[in-house]
Amino acid sequence: MPETIPEDSVGLVEGAVERFDEPLELESGERLERFELAYETYGTLNADHSNAVLVCHALSGDQHAAGYQSMEDRKPGWWDNMIGPGKPLDTRRFFVVCVNVLGSCKGSTGPASTNPGTGEPYALDFPIVTVKDWVASQRRLMERMGIAKWVAVVGGSLGGMQALQWTIDYPDCLDACLAIAAAPKLSAQNIAFNEVARQAIMTDPEFHGGRYYERDTPRRGLALARMIGHITYLSEDAMRDKFGRDLRKGQPLSYGFDVDFEVESYLRYQGRRFVDRFDANSYLYLTKVLDYFDPAGAHDGDLSQAFARSDNRFLVIAFSSDWRFSAERSREITHALYANNLDVTFAEIEAPQGHDAFLLKIGPYHDMVRAYMDHLAREWGL
Amino acid sequence: MPETIPEDSVGLVEGAVERFDEPLELESGERLERFELAYETYGTLNADHSNAVLVCHALSGDQHAAGYQSMEDRKPGWWDNMIGPGKPLDTRRFFVVCVNVLGSCKGSTGPASTNPGTGEPYALDFPIVTVKDWVASQRRLMERMGIAKWVAVVGGSLGGMQALQWTIDYPDCLDACLAIAAAPKLSAQNIAFNEVARQAIMTDPEFHGGRYYERDTPRRGLALARMIGHITYLSEDAMRDKFGRDLRKGQPLSYGFDVDFEVESYLRYQGRRFVDRFDANSYLYLTKVLDYFDPAGAHDGDLSQAFARSDNRFLVIAFSSDWRFSAERSREITHALYANNLDVTFAEIEAPQGHDAFLLKIGPYHDMVRAYMDHLAREWGL
Structure with a gap:
């Protein structure tokens, strides 16, 4: 709980939900007859609706990107260091929108939602969605809000993939794309x-083919899934600096199967905690979204063709120690953009923290986003 | 099944088991009242017992390092490309011994063995063993065989750790140490x-605190454990070259949770297959052996002091794409040996295959081991 709300915070925030009754045709060929999107906004939409920025969240993120939902919150939203008055995404100038993705479990329609056809939760009857589908659903919300063009679409990791997809599918609906890590x-x-x-999730006996909502939840499998994820989010060096081979509480080796090392204790804690806040089916859907993302696939593997319709500008940022999506992967993006003669700024930020760096307040990284956004604000007369 | 046994094979091999009735005092402070060691040998021990080489196996290996146990075997032992007539560990000159480690499940005493105190399988009552304990047990077998000194102790990965431990605990009992990956x-x-x-293993409901032998086995957990291991054995490049993002059998995306990509199919297969040949409790014990290995720990982290009593010579080999135990880790070993003015040859072999490279027939790697062993053979008059 914050004793008082910090001055550079967006403060207490309230979420909203919009319902869409026109069917969404999905990339899979299936359709979602109707759906809801949960979102938060920070800052104020100006009179001509020209100061909107879309922030896209990653695998285990949600629409709560900044501020506090209540005075009881221990922590602010996941990108609170980036979004707020005076922060790189400056809410004194920009109206920032963050939408929970379809298939997730934080208020937007997903596998835990009620299937109108059966009155039961969808579970695995929820259709497979893709980054393209997400962007199409976000486009609906944009229309509903009366926003014609985003100043920028910004995201890290899977959020960066959404930002890229916007420039592929709706290049006229945004100016800049910030694709980070x-x-x-x-x-x-x-x-x-x-x-x-x-x-790990699907072989958990509590999974019951995804129909676990009335019973328990596949907590063992979901905790394992989260532990595996966490290993890939940190660099080897970050893990060494954070835990080394330190024994838990300085105790001697247990010569048993209890926790010996700090890193074991950390992983078990992260696994347990995740189970309380995330739906296992959603984790399945969101990892599939990652696996299926491949905009070059429709062009015989030629990524540059995927961006042929884009006339956007791009800020592409990678982190030196990220081994999940290494800087080399960002360079592939950059080269495909250059091949289209697009306006591209690329930076590989020296940072030891691994993939998670995109969530952290790292000086050169935040300075770069701030400068880029300031430049956009000036051009847009904000 | 081999149609015929290849000429450079050690041929059909028969394992042996030795029983030791004198208690083994373990590093944990516990003791093993009696134990058995299962092993195989290749080549012929010469009259003065001066041509013996010990090969140490890694996490999921066993004593069956070369040749065929029957004409029905589909594949030879795990290091058949290294051991045999005319191969780098040339059985025309050397008598090669490979011992199943304590705690494993291939004939040496381990958690699946009968606890003489209860008449039941030990399960998790089996004491935690360490690399030091393994080497002490191998020392017993060496005495039993009437071997005073190994020409070399050779191992890859966890096997290389055993080879190093020999030079720390029994430097007079071997000439050369070959520590690979x-x-x-x-x-x-x-x-x-x-x-x-x-x-993954211990949270499998079939685990029953390790007392699953009368029932099923925690196959889901063990399969997951193996899948995780496999990811770390291959380099990212090796995975890309082996599977890329190829869809299984060239089929379109499933838009479901069946296998889409070849790499998924490969991992599921590796997981299933491992369950048929390995004991889950043994996997727990052997991973703890890895975690606990830290010869510098007794010397305030100064690895060079660990080798202070050694007067052995060393061949240290690393592979460029190994990210499990990177070349940098081998350099740490090498520097500690140099600090003791020891005779050290170090090579980082360019190989794209990752950690698994130590098992493969890679020209420069095998040439180096061959030349080193030939040199030893000449010095020993073999």
């Missing part, structure tokens, strides 16, 4: 980690 | 992967 598609190794996570 | 201790990331694997 993203990749043009998953590597075989990335897919392998996702597959082990899914197997 | 090893590390002086596990990193926090290595421990993290082991911990997730253990959690």
Whole structure:
């Protein structure tokens, strides 16, 4: 709980939900007859609706990107260091929108939602969605809000993939794309980690083919999935600096199967905590969204063709120690953009923290986003 | 099944088991009242017992390092490309011994063995063993065989750790140590992967606190553990080259939770297959052996002091794409040896295959081991 709300915070925030009754045709060929999107906004939409920025969240994120939902919150939203008055996404100038993705479990329609056809939760009857579908659903919300063009669409990791997809599908609906710690598609190794996570969930006896909502939840499998994820979010160096081989509470080796090392204790805690706040089916859907993202796939693997319609400008940022989506993957994106003669700024930020760096307040990184956004604000007369 | 046994094979091999009735005092402070060691040998021990080489196996290996146990075997032992007539560990000159480690499940005493105190399988009552304990047990077998000194102790990965431990505890009992793709201790990331694997096994409802032998086996957990391991054995490039993002059998995306990509199918297969040949409790014990290996620990982290009593010579080999035990870890070993003015040859072999490279027939790697062993043979008059 914050004793008082910090001055550079967006403060107490209230979420909203919009319902859409026109069916959404999905990339899979299926359709979602109707759906809801949960979102939060920070700052004020100006009179001509020209100061809107869309922030896209990553795998285990949600629409609560900044501020506090109540005075009892221990922590603010996941990107509170980036969004607020005087922060890089400055809410004194910009109206920032963050939408929970379809398939997630924080208020937007997903596998835990009621299937109108059966009156039961969808579970695995929820259709497979993709980054393209997400962007199409966000486009609906944009229309509903009366916003014609985003000043920028901004995201890290899976959020960066959404930002890129906006420039592919709706290039006229945004000016700038900020794709941070993203990749043009998953590597075989990335897919392998996702597959082990899914197997952990789906082989948990409490999974019951996804129909666990009335009973327990596959907590063991979901905790394992989260533990696997966490290993890939940190660099080896970050893990060493954070835990080394430190024994828990300085105790001697247990010579048993209890926790010996701090890193074990950390992972078990992260696993347990995640189970309380995330739905296992949603984790399955969201890892599939990652696996399926491959905009070059429709162009015989030529990524530059995927951006052929784009006339956007791009800020592409990677982190030196990120081994989940390495800087090399960001360079692939950058080269494809250059091939289209687009306005691209690329930076590889020296940072030891691994993939998680995109969530952290790292000086050169935040300075770069701030300068880029300030420049956009000036051009847009904000 | 081999149609015919290849000429450079050690041929059909028969294992042996030795029983030791004198208690083994373990590093944990516990003792093993009696134990058995299962092993295989290749080549012929010469009259003065001066041509013996010990090969140490890694996490999921066993004593069956070369040749065929029957004409029905589909594959030879795990290091058949290294051991045989005319191969780098040339059985025309050397008598090669490979011992199943304590705690494993291939004939040496381990958690699946009968606890003489209860008449039941030990399960988790089996004491925690360490690399030091393994080497002490191998020393007993060496005495039993009437071997005073190994020409060399050779191992890859966890096997390389055993080879190093020999030079620390019994430097007079061997001439050369060949430590391949090893590390002086596990990193926090290595421990993290082991911990997730253990959690997968121990949270499997079929685990029953390790007392599953009369019932089923925690196959889901063990399969997950193996899948996690496999990701760390291959380099990202090796995975890309092996699987890319190829869809299984060239089929379109399933838009469901069946297998889409080849790498998923590969991992599921590896997981299933491992369950048929390995004991889950043994996997717990062997990963703990890895976590606990830290010869510098007794010397305030100064690895060079660990080798203070050694007067052995060393061949240290690392592989460029190994991210489980990177070349940097082998350099740490090498520097500690140099600090003791020891005779050290170090090579980082360019190989894209990752950690698994130590098992593969890679020209420069095998040439180096061959030349080193030939040199030893000449010095020993073999």
